[in-house]
Amino acid sequence: MRVPVIAGNWKMYKTAGEAAAFAKAFLPLVAGVREVEIVLAPPFPSIAAVADLVRRSGVFVASQNVHFADEGAYTGEVSPRMVKDAGASHCIIGHSERRQYFAETDDSANRKVRAALAAGLTPIFCLGETLAERKAGKTFDVVERQIRGGLKDIPGPDGPKVVVAYEPVWAIGTGVTATPEQAQEVHAFLRGLLKERFGSAAAAVRILYGGSVKPDNIATLMAKEDIDGALVGGASLAADSFARIVKFK
């Protein structure tokens, strides 16, 4: 049984005050939800404030990125240890916006996934093809390269600790969601690759879908066998819409 993960990626939205106001409005709406791992990913400066507010609520906090070193002369970067100390338990790694605008590669994402695991954080490792890649029939080649690269040298026992997020780039922030069938096809393919890599433990890996997930499309996505949750951008910014996604059943 895989516990579903519903994670809200706030991207570069919300000050600490706005993030705290969200948490206060959101918690009563999801009180009593026990069968979903709920994760909020605010910008770095709001992690501590949100983590303080959600403590003992069962809601988890993620960073949207981490560096791969513990500490060092890396101006502008934040280490897994610092993120954890601020109260986060998860971290998003390799998001397509990091790949597109900040030169993230499979290799740098892999170093971050390994560093996050070493620090005791749950990595939410993102991958997905662009529209041009899909149109060229390269979807499976691209996601295979990304997952092999991103999870390189992860020791077997750590496999199930990684959460994978399949986010087709053409579906992110566009209002165009992959159909449940399109998503399931890729998720099943990824599960097969995870099986090669981690054996039977692959059955425990949560594979999330991301890309224009909304309250009205979450249930049909979640009905698919290999879709184990969602990484939600725009629709996670308002407490009521994110709560409706969390309570998709």
Ligand code: PGA
């Ligand atoms: P979206 O973003 O839900 O706004 O499409 C998803 C993401 O980027 O994780």
